[in-house]
Amino acid sequence: MKILVLISNVPDTTTKIRFTGDNKAFDTSGVQWIINPWDELALTRALELKEAGGVEKITIANVGTNATEPTLRKALAVGADDAIRIDAEAKDAFFVASQLAQVAKDYDLILAGIESSDYNGAGVGGMLAAMLDIHSVSAVSGVSLENGELKVQRDIDGGNQSLSVPTPLLAVVQKGIAKDPRIPAMRGIMMARSKPLNVVPPADVEARTEFLGYELPEPKAACKMVDEDNAKELIRLLHEEAKVL
Amino acid sequence: MSVLVYTENWEGKFKKLSYELSSFAYAIAKEMGSSVTALSIGHVADDELKSLGKYGVSKVLNVQDNRFESLDNKAVADAIAKAVASENAKVVILAHNNEGKAFAPRLSVKLNAGMVTGVIGLPVSVEPFVVKKKVFTQKAFARIQIKTDVKVLTFAQNSFDVVENPVDTAVEAFDPQIGDGEFTTKVLDTHKITGKILLSDAEIVVSGGRGMKGPENWGGLEEMGDLLGAGMACSRPVSDDGWRPKEEHVGQTGKIIAPNLYLAFGISGAIQHVAGVSSSKYIVAVNKDPEAPIFESADYGIVGDVFKVIPQLNEAIKEMKS
Amino acid sequence: MNFEFTEEQLMIQQAARDYAQRELIQDVLERDEKAEFPARHVKNLAELGFLGMMVPPEYDGGGMDTVSYVLAMEEIAKVDASMAVIMSVNNSLVCYGLTKYASEEQKQKYLKPLARGEVIGAFLLSEPEAGSDATHQYTSAEDKGDYYLLNGTKNWITNGNSASTYIVMAQTHPEKKSRGINAFIVEKNSPGITIGPHEDKMGMRSSDTHSIMFTDVKVPKENRIGEDGFGFKFAMMVLEAGRIGIASQALGIASGAFDRAVAYSKERKAFGTEIINHQSLAFKLSDMAVKIENARNLCLKAAWLKDHHQPITVASAMAKQYAADVAMEITTEAVQIHGGYGYVKEYHVERLMREAKLTQIYEGTSEIQKIIISRSLMK
Known part of the structure; x- marks a missing residue:
């Protein structure tokens, strides 16, 4: 089995979000870039599957300029076999x-992460499956190989399901697919x-879409007593006011 | 030309989300001078389908076909695409939830449509078609123009009021004619989650600190947790002292969570604690000390005795639910 | 001159940071309180390759440079100075000493498992009567033909009980003074070794410090490192390089406390605004930032010199002395900035302050570093 993991390069989740002068573009100065957290979980699961046997190769793919290469190298360092950039x-x-x-x-x-932590688009995985005309399952929280057959768990409203789905398959994955992401070892880095x-x-x-501009939320209002x-x-x-109940 | 809204059902019933989506679709249709068609897949009674009319849906395409129960992403997206074609819809709206996120991207490719997910509120304009959404994981908003003739949107729950706009509603049976070969997803097993809610998944979190005075006093909070379907959390001293299990400890050294609503009872709000919950959409604090730092991070607060406040809140929640 | 880190160096820094912020932070307070050895973390960091970072890959090491090592040490020490010193002793004393001076057989037998981190090592130089002045070793290694017989006591041994492999300095030819000292690889489970009680320390409580007693311990001849009488030179050369590790550890303690002080200053309000907006505090933080940057540059400079095979005696002494003094100063200020919170354990800075103190003492006190630096001026 060959696995492709889609990798998005995103600002570190602790980044203070700022936009340039006229609020037209994201201010990337001083930003630390990381593998999109959901993509990183996808990659982690792919590595686990490979270690369990039955996977011959894990490739990662990214759309980006050469500025994304450190992120791809990290994915290679934790165990992906090769990378395509x-x-x-990326536009939309x-x-x-x-x-x-x-x-x-x-x-x-x-394997595609359910969304990226920057533009939160949640679109690439499903779109790619449609373009390739292959099956897809979204909200996937588990993927396993049993006797060469893919078993997939997905979340549904108020529960989850286990599914069997033929290959080729595009799985849009979320929390639960793997535990903690891996830290690259010296050997892997080498x-x-x-x-x-x-x-x-x-x-x-x-x-097909264009980002026209950005706004930051209003500063936090005083506590309502x-x-x-x-x-x-x-x-x-x-x-009624906060609409969270 | 129309606006098509995909209204999913939960065991034959619609939820508030379905009506919110319909109200939203109606508002867009009005600005575009068109009408709203809903697509329903599954066994929903006619009366229930017609209830959408109250929120501006003038036509319901009713697909009753058991094969769709597997929620096969490809088959459902193809079925929605067929409905869009038959209605000549220009705007297609799905919920920004598990189903919407599964179908919308496939649908947009099928329809050669531009897509924006997680749209909040009405479009900024319909000509050009510009919508707003949250980006950078809740940290900012973006305005996005969709440049294609047909547009696909997923709509973020709780960002538009449910508005009544009663119209006459026609329910029509609809057969999207999807061949058996298209259904490849086989459901082996379905688990409905009952009982405990995982803290990291919880939309609402009920949390207690030292001000709760002892583990024997958690009953009121647990009741609140049950009433709200909330996850349970606690501050560090509480877990250190063994009043609550370690897994419930939220804060810098514990779990970092970001629920929609975080309710903190008897928690003073040391920086370490707040660091673990500050991404919550709303923070509510109840504490007897008006100077407690937690009030600086809170959106709503009560200065008072937790043991007086908690029963009142539980009662109010029950009233709200009934 | 190039101040830019390579992609790999940054990746190692990030890996160390991720491990520290994700894992070490979770039980660092508890281990400090209980003086508990971080066995789980040693195992995990060994698997990641942090216990033998600079050992060449052919001896199962990470093959990384000293600059990477400085970056990693800083990140680990920011959170957990005890884990950092365990790493430092294994990497820059034990593994470095063996990589540089051990025979091929010794490397195969002892260096490889140390580089993999399967076992860890300890460096036994200090004695009850000989701390800073290592020219006198009371521990004796009597030449018995095909083995040496070790007798004596070593003090303040980091990893004393947790290590499996000791490097022991001992006197073979007292008449030759420091030229009569030898260095030996000694297996901890050799008969005649007694491990003293666990020292109850002020800081770095999660690393185990012991005294070790040798009573007629037989050490095979092939376990001597280098030529007869090479031991003192060996120890000095190794310590010189080891200082870069301790300097980076001190740097990490300082920058860990500093990060917390800055974060706290942005959150804590007094007189109607976040305290960072008060100029007296802002200037204090600015002075601290400059000192930390200086310490970091000294560490990196020493590392760069070592990577380029240039003399490091003065550079590593400067880095160690300055970084240790800065660590003490910055952690003290960080406690002050935190006010009452700084004095309680949950806020970490009091622990970092206790840990900073040791960096001015071990692997050559600040005064010893000044002797080294001033000697270079007398030449």
């Missing part, structure tokens, strides 16, 4: 999925030097 600035989910469709054809299992990182030119595709003897008022506020 499609040399283009459709653009990214279209680029990936060029290189994603010969895999039995494609081996990553010599693993192939293939750069592919982008396909000529137009994005409710009287001790009228505590029920709190529930009304949470229900």
Whole structure:
């Protein structure tokens, strides 16, 4: 079995989000870049499957400029076998999925994180599956290989299901798919030097959406106080004003 | 030309989300000078389908076909695409939940449509078509233009009011004509989760600190947890002293959580604690000390005795639920 | 001149940071309180390759440079100075000494498992009567033909009980003074070795410090490192390189406390604003930042010199003395900035302050470093 893991390069989750002057673009100065946390879990699960046997190769694929290479090297250092970077600035989910469709054809299992922690698009995985005309399962919290057959767990409202799905399959994965992401070992970091990182030119595709601008949320308002003897008022506020109940 | 909304059901019933989605679709349709068609897949009684009319849905396409129960991503997306074609819909709306996220991306490819997920509130404009969503995991908002003729949106729950706009509703049986070969997902087993809610998955978290005075006083909080379907948490001293299991400890050295609602009872809010919960959408604090730092991070607060406040809250929650 | 780290160096730094912030932080307070050895973390960090980072891959090490080592040590020490000293002793005293000076057979037998971190090592130089002045070794190694007979006591031995492999300095030819000292590889389970009680320390409580007694311990001749009489030179050369490890540990203690002080200053309010907005505090933080940056540059410079096979005697002494003094100063200030919170254990800075003190004492006190530096001026 060959596995492809889609990797997005995102700002570290502790990054203070800022935009440049006219709020038109994300300010990348001083930003630490990491593997998108959900993609990292996907990769972790792929490695576990490989260690359990039955997986011959794990490839990672990313759409990005050469600035994303440290992130790809890290994925290689934790154990991916080779990497493909499609040399283009990611524009929107459709653009990214279209680029990936060029290189994603010969895999039995494609793993995509459910969303990226920057644009929270949640689109690339499903789009890619549609473009490749292969099956997909979303909200996947478990993937295993039993006698060469794929077993998949997915979350549904208020529960979960186990499924059997034919290959090739694209699984859109979320929390639960693997435990903690791996930390690269010295040996892996050393081996990553010599693993192939293939750069592919982008396909000529137009994005279908355009980010026009950004806003930051209003600063936190002062705490709204409710009287001790009228505590029920709190529930009304949470229900009607905050709408969280 | 119309706006098509995919209204999923839960064992034959719609939820508030379905009506919120319909209200949202209606508001968009109104701005575009068109009407709303809903697509329902599964066994939903006619009366229930017609209830969508109250929120502006003038036509319901009713697909009753057991094969869709497996929620095969490809088959359902294809079925929605067929409905879009038959209605000549220009805007397609799904919920931003497990199902919506599964079907919308496939659907957008099928329809050559631009897609934005997690849309909040009404479009900024419909010509050009510009919508808003949260980005950077709740830290900012973006305005995004969809440039294609057909648009696919997934809509973030609780970002639009349910509004009544009663219209006459026609329910039509609809057969999207999906061949057997398209259904490849086989459900082997379904588990409904009952009992304990995992802290990291919980939308609402009920948490107690030293101000709870002892492990024997947790009954009221546990009741609240049950009523709200909430996860249970605690502060560090509480877990250190063995009042509550270690897994419940939230804070810098414990679990870091980001629920929609975090309810802190008898927690003073040391920086270490707040660091673990500050990403919560709303923080509620109940503490007898008006100077407790937790109130600086809280959105709502009560200065008072937790043992007086908790029973009142539980009672109010029961009233709200009934 | 190039101040840019390589992709690999940054990856190692990040790996160390991830491990420290994700794992070490979880039980560091508890281990400090109970003076409990971090066995689980030693095993995990060994699997990641942090126990033999600079050993060449052919001896099962990570094959990384000293700059990477400094970056990793800082990240580990920021959170857990005890784990950092365990790492430092294994990497820059034991593994380094064997890599550089041991015979091929010794490397195969002892270096490989140490580099893999399957076992850890200890460096036995200090004695009850000989701390800073190592030219006199009261522990004796009598030449018995095909073996040496070891007698004496070693003090303040980091990893004393947890180590399996000791490197022991002992006097073979008292008449030759320091030129009569030898260094030996001694297996801890050799008959005649007694391990003294666990020292109850002020800081770095999670690393185990013991005295070790040798009574007629037989050490095979092939376990002597280098030529007869090489021991003192060996110890000095190894300590010189080892200082980079301790300097980086001190740097980490300082920057760990500093990070906490900055974060606290941005959250804590007094007189209507976050305390960082008060100039007296902002300037204090700024002074601290400069000192930490200086300490970091000294550590990296010494590491760079070592990686380029240039003399490091003065550079590593400067790094060690300065970083240790800065660690003491910064941690003390960090406690002050935290006010009452700084004095309670949950906020970590009081622990870092206790740990900083040891960096001014072990592997050559600050005064010894000054002797080394000033001697270079007298030449």
